[in-house]
Amino acid sequence: MTKKRLLLAEDDELLASLLNFRLKKGGYEVSHSANGKEVKEYLEQQMPDIIVSDIMMPYFSGMELIAYVRKELKSQIPIIIISSAGNEENVLNAFELGANDFISKPVSPSELLVRVARELNKI
Amino acid sequence: MKTKNLLFQLTDLESHLNDFSAEKLTTEEAFHLKISFQHFKKNLLELVFLSKEKPNAPSNTGREKKSAIRTIEFENAYPELDIETYEAIVEHHKSYGNVLKDLKIESAMDKKDVLILKGKNNSNQKLDTQIDLSLILEECMGEMSLLRELITLFIGNALEFMGAAKLHLQSEDFEQLDLAAHKVKAGLAMMRTDGLLDLIIQIQKGCKLDKDPKHLEFLCKCFNDEFPKVKKALDNAYVELTNS
Numbered sequence: 001m002t003k004k005r006l007l008l009a010e011d012d013e014l015l016a017s018l019l020n021f022r023l024k025k026g027g028y029e030v031s032h033s034a035n036g037k038e039v040k041e042y043l044e045q046q047m048p049d050i051i052v053s054d055i056m057m058p059y060f061s062g063m064e065l066i067a068y069v070r071k072e073l074k075s076q077i078p079i080i081i082i083s084s085a086g087n088e089e090n091v092l093n094a095f096e097l098g099a100n101d102f103i104s105k106p107v108s109p110s111e112l113l114v115r116v117a118r119e120l121n122k123i
Numbered sequence: 124m125k126t127k128n129l130l131f132q133l134t135d136l137e138s139h140l141n142d143f144s145a146e147k148l149t150t151e152e153a154f155h156l157k158i159s160f161q162h163f164k165k166n167l168l169e170l171v172f173l174s175k176e177k178p179n180a181p182s183n184t185g186r187e188k189k190s191a192i193r194t195i196e197f198e199n200a201y202p203e204l205d206i207e208t209y210e211a212i213v214e215h216h217k218s219y220g221n222v223l224k225d226l227k228i229e230s231a232m233d234k235k236d237v238l239i240l241k242g243k244n245n246s247n248q249k250l251d252t253q254i255d256l257s258l259i260l261e262e263c264m265g266e267m268s269l270l271r272e273l274i275t276l277f278i279g280n281a282l283e284f285m286g287a288a289k290l291h292l293q294s295e296d297f298e299q300l301d302l303a304a305h306k307v308k309a310g311l312a313m314m315r316t317d318g319l320l321d322l323i324i325q326i327q328k329g330c331k332l333d334k335d336p337k338h339l340e341f342l343c344k345c346f347n348d349e350f351p352k353v354k355k356a357l358d359n360a361y362v363e364l365t366n367s
Contacts, residue, residue: 014276014310018262021269056305084308106312109262 009053022109036060070098078119301330
């Protein structure tokens with residue numbers, strides 16, 4: 001069985017290291033990008049099965065990423081947004097742009113794994 | 124006394140309050156004390172301003188009054204102020220915590236602020252240096268090497284923040300300071316270093332709301348002072364875990 005490809009867009013190295021480790025352990029093929037520029041470059045070449053992205057990222061925010069995937073790439077792949085606590089307005093905007101789910105910081109890797117699996121099972 | 128002198132007195136008092144806050148209060152208490160003082164200052168000046176208004180003078184809007192306080196025109200319009208009582212209290216009480224108490228500052232504050240001040244939670248207790256890494260190790264599925272990596276990244280991020288904060292404070296670039304604080308926040312939450320996280324939240328609030336360089340400098344200093352203790356606690360907790 002082929003592993004599902006997951007793009008993790010997170011500029012916080014600390015969080016990214018932990019999530020990267022746990023998602024790989026969870027059976028996913030994880031590609032990590034630390035900024036929006038790398039994310040865009042990745043998406044120009046290939047499309048993952050799911051994207052997990054922070055809202056606040058340098059060069060290309062999570063919002064711009066959603067808009068780019070939905071409008072320019074015309075892809076409906078699941079996108080899970082990582083948001084800081086108290087950023088409810090951004091979360092609402094993310095949903096309006098087409099995000100499928102969100103998870104608040106501090107992120108529980110176990111919770112994220114459940115959410116990722118749930119989104120992938122919907123396809 | 125002239126308005127200018129009153130303002131000097133208030134500035135002086137504010138400076139002493141900051142020192143007092145740094146020594147005696149937690150960061151959260153200091154933050155609320157600052158808010159309280161600002162209410163006090165605003166209300167006192169508005170009171171003085173209104174009391175000196177001529178009965179038949181056309182009334183100004185709140186915004187115009189605030190603006191007038193900030194301008195020299197106000198100085199020219201109301202050169203002498205009757206603040207003997209205020210001066211006497213300030214002179215009498217060298218402990219500025221008592222000044223607020225004796226001036227019954229609560230009456231000049233919003234109910235919400237009074238509740239915040241009364242319901243002060245002692246953040247010093249949160250600024251302890253006990254760190255439990257077992258929960259993070261659980262998240263790491265018992266991988267000590269990953270835990271070590273996270274600690275190294277955490278220390279690097281905190282040091283980076285301290286350096287960036289110094290630069291942004293010098294240039295008074297609050298937007299960048301806010302971003303630097305945001306960058307380090309998730310890591311602090313993840314490592315459950317509540318004291319440092321509390322400071323970062325206050326710094327972000329300060330960057331967005333009052334943008335007071337002195338207060339932000341104080342908060343960053345608290346962070347710099349607290350960080351070595353947290354680092355030591357992290358090292359100890361890691362050694363404890365490796366030995367267990």
